[in-house]
Amino acid sequence: MKVLVAVKRVIDYNVKPRIKMDGSGVDLANVKMSMNPFDEIAVEEAIRLREKGAATEIVAVSVGPAKAQETLRTALAMGADRAIHVVCEESVEPLAVAKLLKAIAEEEQPGLFILGKQAIDDDSNQVGQMLGALLGWPQGTFASKVEIAGDTVNVTREVDGGLETVALTGPAIVTTDLRLNEPRYASLPNIMKAKSKPMAQKTAADYGVDISPRIETLRVVEPAKRSAGIKVGSVDELVAKLKSMGVVA
Numbered sequence: 505m506k507v508l509v510a511v512k513r514v515i516d517y518n519v520k521p522r523i524k525m526d527g528s529g530v531d532l533a534n535v536k537m538s539m540n541p542f543d544e545i546a547v548e549e550a551i552r553l554r555e556k557g558a559a560t561e562i563v564a565v566s567v568g569p570a571k572a573q574e575t576l577r578t579a580l581a582m583g584a585d586r587a588i589h590v591v592c593e594e595s596v597e598p599l600a601v602a603k604l605l606k607a608i609a610e611e612e613q614p615g616l617f618i619l620g621k622q623a624i625d626d627d628s629n630q631v632g633q634m635l636g637a638l639l640g641w642p643q644g645t646f647a648s649k650v651e652i653a654g655d656t657v658n659v660t661r662e663v664d665g666g667l668e669t670v671a672l673t674g675p676a677i678v679t680t681d682l683r684l685n686e687p688r689y690a691s692l693p694n695i696m697k698a699k700s701k702p703m704a705q706k707t708a709a710d711y712g713v714d715i716s717p718r719i720e721t722l723r724v725v726e727p728a729k730r731s732a733g734i735k736v737g738s739v740d741e742l743v744a745k746l747k748s749m750g751v752v753a
């Protein structure tokens with residue numbers, strides 16, 4: 505079974521985002537960028553499926569600027585076999601990404617398409633679900649366990665207050681949650697090997713997809729600053745304070 509994995513280049517999760525002076529978005533100048541953490545989990549899961557003999561080929565796909573190549577090379581160094589880069593210098597909205605991934609899925613005919621549950625830059629949590637709808641494929645979102653049994657993909661999902669297991673008849677979409685696995689680091693020899701793995705360069709026009717924006721960002725603001733705390737000398741003083749603030753009766 506061929507597995508496609510979607511990987512997005514995003515602001516590194518350790519970086520504290522700065523808002524642009526004009527409030528039009530997050531300032532990405534000279535900021536460390538990395539693979540979206542949920543996508544690292546997606547790549548790791550695909551590799552584990554291959555190690556178990558359930559997957560035969562892993563293709564990493566990214567839509568993004570020239571630098572998204574670095575993210576794809578990371579996926580190749582982790583263990584993906586080849587990559588497809590849809591080069592788009594401007595930012596691409598989730599619906600357009602889903603349409604591009606749909607076109608790639610139709611061309612590649614995978615048994616499974618694994619995505620992150622959300623990209624940590626815009627927190628949309630939309631692409632996997634839109635892709636499932638566009639393709640008409642079943643989806644198991646927020647996966648904490650994935651098992652393949654013949655044509656069936658059993659996905660355990662994290663839902664409010666528990667776990668739900670769904671059986672999907674492939675081809676299917678899975679989106680990863682944090683507890684699915686712990687992604688491996690790429691070893692130096694594998695980083696070297698990744699440089700010679702195939703990477704196809706495409707454009708949105710190659711797939712006939714219109715990526716012009718449909719959403720206008722009106723304003724981006726920093727979260728409100730937290731006011732300073734106070735120190736109390738005793739439990740009695742704490743209780744009195746909480747009562748005076750109306751937090752406890």
Ligand code: AMP
Nearest residue numbers: 510511567619620622623628629630631
């Ligand atoms: P989102 O719906 O934007 O929060 O993204 C959910 C998932 O869709 C991500 O974790 C990625 O797996 C995939 N995805 C989103 N944007 C892109 C992109 N530009 N290129 C490749 N995959 C993407």
